[in-house]
Amino acid sequence: MTEVECYENYPVCIPALSTVQTLMIYGIGAYVFSRYSQIMLALYLLYIIWIELRVLEKSCRNCVYYGKLCGLGRGKICALILKKGNQKFAEKKITWKDLVPDFLAFLLPLLAGIPLLLQNWDWILAGLMVTLLLLATAGNGIIRGRVCKHCKQRRLGCPAEQMFQRKSTTIP
Secondary structure (H helix, E strand, C coil), rough: CCCCCCCCCCCCHHHHHHHHHHHHHHHHHHHHHHHHHHHHHHHHHHHHHHHHHHHHHHHHHHHCCCCCCCCCCHHHHHHHHHHCCCHHHEEEEEEECHHHHHHHHHHHHHHHHHHHHHHCCHHHHHHHHHHHHHHHHHHHHHHHHHHCCEEEHHHHHCHHHHHCCCCCCCCC
C-alpha cells in the first residue's frame, strides 16, 4: 500500500472548494434569518464571525499550516490577523462540546427554516434547506475526506482526527 502525499501547501482548488462550501452554508443561513428580520440576520452574521475567529484562535494559530495554504483556506488568513500560537496542536483535546458552535452554524438556520416553510410553503426555501442539509453533511464529509487525506497536521497529530477515529471499546 502506498502512502498518500502530505501537502506543504494545498493546491488552490481544494481550499477554494472548501471555502465556497462554507460560504454557501453561511449564505443560506443568512437568507433564512433575513426572512425573519434584519436583527436576526445581524445576530447570525455576528455569530458566524465569532465562530470563525474562535477556530482561528483555538486551532489555526497552532496548526502546522499557519501562514500556509491549508485545505480549509484559513492558514494564510490566520497569519494575517493572529500571531502564531505556542501551544502544541497535537496535544490539544477536543470533545463534542467544542464542536457545538460549529454545528449550530447550520443547525440554527435549518431549524429556523422549518416554521417559515410551515407558515407559507416556498419551493425555493425548501430547496435551500435541502441544499443546506446536504452541504453540511455529505458535502462536509467529502471535503474533509479530501483535505484530511493529505494533511500534514493529521500525521503529526490532529485533535479532530483523534476524536473521530476513536475506537469504541466494548466489554466482552
